[in-house]
Amino acid sequence: MNNKLNVKRKSAEKKFILLGRVSILLAFVFLAVFLFTIFKTGISGFYKSYIKLNIFFDSEYLELPKDYSDSNLRHADFQGIANKAIYKLFPNVKESSDKKELRKIISSYSNLTIKNALRNDKALLNKEVSLEIPLNSVFNLLNKGLLDENLPQEKRNFTDLQLSFFNQLKNKGLISKKFNWDFFKTGDSRAPEKAGIGGALLGSLFSMIICFLFSFPIGVATAIYLEEYAPKNLFTEFIEVNINNLAAIPSIIFGILGLSILIDFFELPRGTTLVGGLVLSLMTLPVIIVSCRAAIKAVPPSLKHAALGLGASKTQVVFHHVLPLALPGTLTGTIIGLARAVGETAPLLMIGMVAFVVNLPKTPLEQSTSLPVQIYLWAESAEQGFVEKTSAAIIVILLFLFAMNFAAVLFRNKFEKRW
Amino acid sequence: MVETKKEIIIECKNLDVYYGNKQAIKNVSLNVYDNQVTALIGASGCGKSTFLRCFNRMNDVIDICKVTGEIHINGEDIYSKEQDVEKLREKVGMVFQKPNPFPKSIYDNVAYGPRIHNLTNSKKELDELVEKSLIKASLFDEVKDRLKESGTALSGGQQQRLCIARAIAVDPKVILMDEPCSALDPIATAKIEELIIELSNAYCILVVTHSMQQAARISKRTAFFHLGELIEVGNTEELFQKPKNKMTHDYITGRFG
Numbered sequence: 094m095n096n097k098l099n100v101k102r103k104s105a106e107k108k109f110i111l112l113g114r115v116s117i118l119l120a121f122v123f124l125a126v127f128l129f130t131i132f133k134t135g136i137s138g139f140y141k142s143y144i145k146l147n148i149f150f151d152s153e154y155l156e157l158p159k160d161y162s163d164s165n166l167r168h169a170d171f172q173g174i175a176n177k178a179i180y181k182l183f184p185n186v187k188e189s190s191d192k193k194e195l196r197k198i199i200s201s202y203s204n205l206t207i208k209n210a211l212r213n214d215k216a217l218l219n220k221e222v223s224l225e226i227p228l229n230s231v232f233n234l235l236n237k238g239l240l241d242e243n244l245p246q247e248k249r250n251f252t253d254l255q256l257s258f259f260n261q262l263k264n265k266g267l268i269s270k271k272f273n274w275d276f277f278k279t280g281d282s283r284a285p286e287k288a289g290i291g292g293a294l295l296g297s298l299f300s301m302i303i304c305f306l307f308s309f310p311i312g313v314a315t316a317i318y319l320e321e322y323a324p325k326n327l328f329t330e331f332i333e334v335n336i337n338n339l340a341a342i343p344s345i346i347f348g349i350l351g352l353s354i355l356i357d358f359f360e361l362p363r364g365t366t367l368v369g370g371l372v373l374s375l376m377t378l379p380v381i382i383v384s385c386r387a388a389i390k391a392v393p394p395s396l397k398h399a400a401l402g403l404g405a406s407k408t409q410v411v412f413h414h415v416l417p418l419a420l421p422g423t424l425t426g427t428i429i430g431l432a433r434a435v436g437e438t439a440p441l442l443m444i445g446m447v448a449f450v451v452n453l454p455k456t457p458l459e460q461s462t463s464l465p466v467q468i469y470l471w472a473e474s475a476e477q478g479f480v481e482k483t484s485a486a487i488i489v490i491l492l493f494l495f496a497m498n499f500a501a502v503l504f505r506n507k508f509e510k511r512w
Numbered sequence: 513m514v515e516t517k518k519e520i521i522i523e524c525k526n527l528d529v530y531y532g533n534k535q536a537i538k539n540v541s542l543n544v545y546d547n548q549v550t551a552l553i554g555a556s557g558c559g560k561s562t563f564l565r566c567f568n569r570m571n572d573v574i575d576i577c578k579v580t581g582e583i584h585i586n587g588e589d590i591y592s593k594e595q596d597v598e599k600l601r602e603k604v605g606m607v608f609q610k611p612n613p614f615p616k617s618i619y620d621n622v623a624y625g626p627r628i629h630n631l632t633n634s635k636k637e638l639d640e641l642v643e644k645s646l647i648k649a650s651l652f653d654e655v656k657d658r659l660k661e662s663g664t665a666l667s668g669g670q671q672q673r674l675c676i677a678r679a680i681a682v683d684p685k686v687i688l689m690d691e692p693c694s695a696l697d698p699i700a701t702a703k704i705e706e707l708i709i710e711l712s713n714a715y716c717i718l719v720v721t722h723s724m725q726q727a728a729r730i731s732k733r734t735a736f737f738h739l740g741e742l743i744e745v746g747n748t749e750e751l752f753q754k755p756k757n758k759m760t761h762d763y764i765t766g767r768f769g
């Protein structure tokens with residue numbers, strides 16, 4: 094009798110454990126597939142293809158005087174000398190339509206690379222130097238093997254003629270692939286080969302700093318007040334319930350709040366990281382309050398009594414004993430709250446942080462995007478070159494979030510329960 | 513009689529303590545003498561801790577707790593409106609049942625009281641005060657080489673002596689101890705008891721204890737409580753040998769409680 098019951102109980106337990114393991118395995122498989130696909134498409138986004146061209150800085154063609162200034166450079170036709178350089182490699186190409194196809198191999202933003210070279214070394218004028226010029230996005234992808242050459246010509250973005258040009262250049266060893274540091278330094282662009290996440294990174298950084306500066310002090314102060322000073326009555330209970338509810342409000346509603354209050358009423362500049370950070374801080378605030386209160390609750394009452402017994406005032410007890418012990422837990426919660434804020438998109442769309450911004454923001458009062466918004470923008474884009482950029486940006490944000498969560502775990506393990 | 517030689521430092525008159533509607537202390541009047549140990553004994557839940565907490569107003573921390581009646585310490589009504597609770601607790605120190613050192617260094621534990629009450633003028637004075645307090649708590653020799661280490665890293669008995677050192681560092685008049693040895697082994701207990709006897713030369717000490725032997729060993733006077741009432745108080749030896757009250761007799765002979 095008893096034995097039978099025992100066997101039944103044991104087998105139920107085994108089934109339950111098996112079920113748990115299967116579900117964990119499934120979760121891991123999904124995660125692995127997700128990460129694999131993202132990394133597979135994204136890694137190439139960190140690389141950029143170049144062509145080595147002998148650029149002749151022809152002062153006559155560029156219409157530059159001997160002692161030219163930066164303003165002269167602005168109007169000089171650097172793209173033209175890049176084109177000339179690539180024509181020179183194919184002396185037999187005479188037809189202007191063929192030349193057009195040829196010059197489309199290099200990026201239409203090559204002029205920037207050439208201009209910078211001259212700006213950095215004025216002695217280059219009327220000299221010939223070998224420079225690495227970025228390829229047009231299509232040929233960048235082709236170089237990385239991401240495009241199918243065997244498709245019929247109508248179905249691809251490059252002609253047979255261009256393909257033969259490209260293969261000849263490749264055979265001459267002029268085409269190379271390098272890690273693209275500029276990806277982290279430049280803002281958005283219409284040309285995938287030039288677009289970077291620098292602006293979005295700065296935007297995310299600014300809004301995070303603002304979010305932290307607002308939500309952390311207010312959150313900690315609120316938590317201390319509610320936990321240590323506030324009388325326990327219906328009103329404070331009502332506030333407590335509402336703070337917990339705040340954490341569950343869909344983020345887009347915070348965006349609408351920000352739009353109507355911060356932008357329409359207070360007339361803060363639209364689409365800036367200042368407004369973005371403030372809106373995100375509304376979302377982070379309940380997370381910080383809840384984690385800080387939990388951390389304060391975890392401080393043993395015996396320590397508070399010890400301090401009170403020595404004649405410390407309530408405020409002294411809070412600042413000398415409770416807060417130092419509650420801070421690690423609070424910071425862990427704050428990091429997790431901020432990590433959530435970094436990945437937030439919807440409220441930022443509402444307050445207009447969704448524009449095409451080429452320049453890097455220098456202050457929180459400038460129009461900017463953020464990482465997830467940039468991902469959203471690129472994912473929307475029709476151009477094929479943005480696919481790898483999107484995935485690359487996703488990798489960056491994932492690494493970012495991973496680092497933050499890792500920091501939170503480290504923090505927790507290091508400072509947890511020292512008393 | 514021993515107690516007549518000593519000065520009365522605490523006068524407690526008609527004290528009632530309520531937790532909400534429940535009365536935990538019923539009309540207790542008791543005088544406590546300076547420079548001796550007074551033990552509070554009685555069955556669990558009879559209100560010893562509650563009574564003890566009245567003297568440094570730690571009952572204020574409990575929202576539902578209400579105290580009526582009068583307590584004068586050195587002639588001062590400690591429940592008057594003008595009484596500064598922080599100042600009172602500087603004069604009336606407390607040692608808790610479970611050792612509760614701050615998770616700070618040994619030095620900072622002892623220095624905390626003097627720091628918040630601004631008792632010293634220089635680092636050197638503070639150093640001396642910390643050393644003196646640790647010596648008085650007979651802990652100094654064991655920790656003098658590691659004052660910077662955490663107070664929580666000490667053994668239970670050492671922690672309790674650290675708590676005593678912390679309490680005497682602010683130079684209180686009265687020290688309240690709520691079962692200070694209940695978390696300790698016999699050897700650590702013996703050390704603390706010795707310390708309590710020694711300290712009673714300089715301080716008025718009130719000790720709650722569950723151990724008759726301990727009360728007999730360390731105290732000059734003993735007060736017996738039952739269900740919130742003070743049943744009997746007197747010279748410890750007399751109370752243990754010739755209790756006047758039947759309930760006291762039953763309790764100390766182990767017939768109930």
Ligand SMILES: Nc1ncnc2c1ncn2[C@@H]1O[C@H](COP(=O)(O)OP(=O)(O)OP(=O)(O)O)[C@@H](O)[C@H]1O
Pocket residue numbers: 531536554555556557558559560561562563574576
């Ligand atoms: N914070 C509190 N809230 C409500 N009732 C309390 C509280 N503290 C104590 N009491 C009640 O007051 C009475 C006296 O408690 P107290 O802790 O003073 O007893 P005690 O004599 O110290 O007991 P023990 O020897 O077990 O420590 C008990 O009936 C207890 O239930």
Ligand SMILES: [Mg+2]
Pocket residue numbers: 560561562690
């Ligand atoms: Mg007690």
